[in-house]
Amino acid sequence: MALLPFGSFKEGAVALLVGTVLVLLVKFWRSVVPVYFSPLRRLRGPPNGELLFGNLKQIGSESAELTQEWIAQYGRTFRFYGPLRAPRLFTTDLRAINHVLTRSMEYYKPPESRKGLARLLGEGVLVTEGAKHKQQRHIMNPAFGPAQIRELTEIFLEKANGLCEYWNAQIAAQGGSARTNVIEGLSKMTLDVIGLAGFSYEFDALNPEKPTNELNRAFSVIFKQPPKMNLFAIIGGFVPVLQRLDPRVRQGDEAKAVMQRIGMELLQEKKASILSEKSAGGVEKKDVQGRDLLTLLLKANMATDVPDSQRLTDEEVIAQVPTFLVAGHETTSTATTWCLHALTQDPAIQTKLRAELLSVHTDTPSMDDLNALPYLDHVVRETLRLYSPVTITSRVAQTDDVLPLSEPITDRAGNTLHELPLPKGSRVQIPILALHRLKALWGEDAAEFRLNCARARPRRPERWDNPPEATANMPGVWGHLLTFLGGPHACIGYRFSLVEMKALVFTLVRNFEFELAVPKEDVKPLGLFLQRPCLASEREKGAQLPLLLRPYRRS
Numbered sequence: 001m002a003l004l005p006f007g008s009f010k011e012g013a014v015a016l017l018v019g020t021v022l023v024l025l026v027k028f029w030r031s032v033v034p035v036y037f038s039p040l041r042r043l044r045g046p047p048n049g050e051l052l053f054g055n056l057k058q059i060g061s062e063s064a065e066l067t068q069e070w071i072a073q074y075g076r077t078f079r080f081y082g083p084l085r086a087p088r089l090f091t092t093d094l095r096a097i098n099h100v101l102t103r104s105m106e107y108y109k110p111p112e113s114r115k116g117l118a119r120l121l122g123e124g125v126l127v128t129e130g131a132k133h134k135q136q137r138h139i140m141n142p143a144f145g146p147a148q149i150r151e152l153t154e155i156f157l158e159k160a161n162g163l164c165e166y167w168n169a170q171i172a173a174q175g176g177s178a179r180t181n182v183i184e185g186l187s188k189m190t191l192d193v194i195g196l197a198g199f200s201y202e203f204d205a206l207n208p209e210k211p212t213n214e215l216n217r218a219f220s221v222i223f224k225q226p227p228k229m230n231l232f233a234i235i236g237g238f239v240p241v242l243q244r245l246d247p248r249v250r251q252g253d254e255a256k257a258v259m260q261r262i263g264m265e266l267l268q269e270k271k272a273s274i275l276s277e278k279s280a281g282g283v284e285k286k287d288v289q290g291r292d293l294l295t296l297l298l299k300a301n302m303a304t305d306v307p308d309s310q311r312l313t314d315e316e317v318i319a320q321v322p323t324f325l326v327a328g329h330e331t332t333s334t335a336t337t338w339c340l341h342a343l344t345q346d347p348a349i350q351t352k353l354r355a356e357l358l359s360v361h362t363d364t365p366s367m368d369d370l371n372a373l374p375y376l377d378h379v380v381r382e383t384l385r386l387y388s389p390v391t392i393t394s395r396v397a398q399t400d401d402v403l404p405l406s407e408p409i410t411d412r413a414g415n416t417l418h419e420l421p422l423p424k425g426s427r428v429q430i431p432i433l434a435l436h437r438l439k440a441l442w443g444e445d446a447a448e449f450r451l452n453c454a455r456a457r458p459r460r461p462e463r464w465d466n467p468p469e470a471t472a473n474m475p476g477v478w479g480h481l482l483t484f485l486g487g488p489h490a491c492i493g494y495r496f497s498l499v500e501m502k503a504l505v506f507t508l509v510r511n512f513e514f515e516l517a518v519p520k521e522d523v524k525p526l527g528l529f530l531q532r533p534c535l536a537s538e539r540e541k542g543a544q545l546p547l548l549l550r551p552y553r554r555s
C-alpha cells in the first residue's frame with residue numbers, strides 16, 4: 001500500500017517544492033507587498049540608495065553627519081529606504097517616539113533581529129514581546145532596583161582596581177608610561193563585572209596568567225560576530241531557513257549549546273543554594289545571601305506569592321545569562337571608552353574632574369558617595385548624550401495605527417500632515433544618537449562635548465546644570481536622554497551601568513592621566529547599533545582607541 005498520495009518519490013518532491021514556493025509567495029504577498037503601497041511613500045526623504053540595502057549602508061557608515069543633513073533637508077520626520085527599497089519611517093519627533101515606545105503591545109522589535117538573537121540567546125527578555133515580555137520584566141525588575149545595585153558597587157570598584165593593576169603592569173613594562181588600546185582592558189573589566197555581578201561567575205579576564213575560559217570563548221563567538229548587512233541577512237529575513245547557509249550561524253549554534261550547558265549548571269547550583277537556605281514558609285527575601293542578579297531573579301521567581309502561571313521556566317531563566325552578557329558588557333565598556341576619549345580632548349575637563357574625585361577620602365566610595373559627585377555625573381551624562389553606545393533602534397507596527405506628531409510635516413505633494421497613518425508592518429527608526437545631537441533640542445553646540453571648565457565662558461552655563469527645556473519631554477527612562485530608551489522595553493540595567501561607569505571613571509581618573517596617542521582626526525566611529533571608536537587609518541583592525549597612560553602622582 002502506498003504511504004503517500006504520489007506515484008513516486010520524484011512526484012512527492014516536486015509537490016513539496018511547489019507547496020513551499022506557494023507558501024513563500026503568499027507570505028511575501030501578505031507581509032511584503034503592502035509595504036510598497038504604504039503611505040510612507042508619499043513622504044519626502046533621501047533618494048533610493050542601493051537596490052539591495054536601500055539607505056541602510058549609508059546610515060551605517062556615516063550615521064551622525066548624514067542623518068543631521070537629512071534632518072536639515074527633509075525635517076524631523078521623513079521616509080528612507082530599507083532593504084529592497086522598502087520605505088521606512090525616520091523620526092526625531094518626541095511625541096511620535098513616545099507613542100511608539102510606550103505602546104509595546106502594538107510595536108515590536110523587527111522579527112529578523114528577534115529571531116537572530118533568540119537563536120543565539122534563547123527566549124530572554126531582549127527578544128520576547130507582548131505578554132511574555134511583560135511577565136519576564138515583572139519577575140526580573142526587582143533584581144535591578146537601587147538597593148540591589150548598591151550592593152554591587154563593591155564588585156565594580158574591585159574590578160576597576162583590577163584594571164588599574166592591569167594597566168600599571170603595561171606601564172612598568174613600557175617604562176613610565178604606556179601606549180595601550182583602552183578598549184581591550186575596559187572590555188575585560190566589564191566582562192569580569194557582569195560575570196561576577198550577573199551570576200557569581202569568575203571570568204578572570206583581567207588576569208593575564210589565566211587562559212580564556214569556556215564561557216568566555218563561547219561568548220566571544222557570539223559577540224565578535226555582530227549582525228552584518230550581507231545577502232544572507234537580507235534573504236534570511238524573508239526565508240529564515242536559508243540563514244543556515246551562513247557559516248557564522250552554525251558557529252553561533254555551537255556557542256549557544258555551550259552557554260546553555262553552563263547556564264543550566266549555574267541555575268541548578270543557585271536553586272540548590274536557595275532551597276537549602278529557605279525558611280519553612282517558602283522562599284522569602286531574607287533567605288538568600290547571594291547578591292548576583294541571577295540569584296535575585298531566581299529568588300523572585302520562586303517566591304511563594306508568585307502564581308505558578310507567572311513563573312519563568314528554567315529555559316527562560318537560563319536565556320537571561322547570555323542576555324545579560326550581550327546587553328551589559330560591551331555597552332558599558334564602550335561608554336567608558338568614549339568618556340576617556342572625551343577627557344583627552346579637553347585636558348581642563350580632565351583636571352577639573354580629577355580634582356573633584358581626589359576630594360573623596362576613600363578608594364572605595366559607596367554608590368551614594370559616587371552619585372553625590374556633581375561633576376562626575378555631568379561628565380557621564382555628557383558622554384552618554386554625545387556618544388550613546390546604542391545609536392539606533394527600530395520598531396514594527398503590529399496593527400494599523402495613526403502616529404501623532406508634535407511638528408506637522410509636509411509631504412511630497414505639499415500637503416501638511418499633523419498625524420501619519422501607519423499600516424501594519426511599517427517600520428519606525430528611532431535614531432537615538434541623531435536625537436542627542438539635534439540642534440533644535442540641544443542648541444548650536446549640540447555636536448560638542450561641552451562641560452564647564454576653567455576656560456568656559458560665563459555666558460554659557462554648563463549643559464547639565466540646567467538641561468534645555470526642549471529636552472524635558474524626552475521619552476527616556478533616564479536623564480533627558482534616550483541612551484537607555486524608554487517605555488516597557490527600556491534598558492533594565494541602566495542603574496547597574498551608570499554606577500559601574502562612575503566607579504570605573506572614579507578609579508581610573510584618580511590613578512592615571514590620559515592622552516590621545518594618535519592624531520584626533522584619525523579617531524572615527526565604527527558600527528551601527530553599537531558604535532565604538534576606530535582609527536580611519538586602520539579601519540581593517542576594527543574598534544580601537546590607543547591612549548597614552550601615565551600614573552597620576554598625588555602630591
Ligand code: HEM
Nearest residue numbers: 125126327328331332335390393484485489491492493497
Ligand atoms: C551604557 C550601557 C548600556 C546602554 C547604552 C544600554 C542601552 C540599552 C538600550 C538602548 C536598550 C533598548 C534596546 C531596544 O529595545 O531596542 C537596552 C535594553 C536592555 N538592556 Fe541595556 N544598556 C546598557 C547597559 C546594560 C546593562 C549593564 C545591562 C545588564 C546588566 C543591560 C541589560 C539590558 C536588557 C536585558 C535589555 C532588554 C530590556 C527589554 O527589552 O525589556 N543593559 N539597553
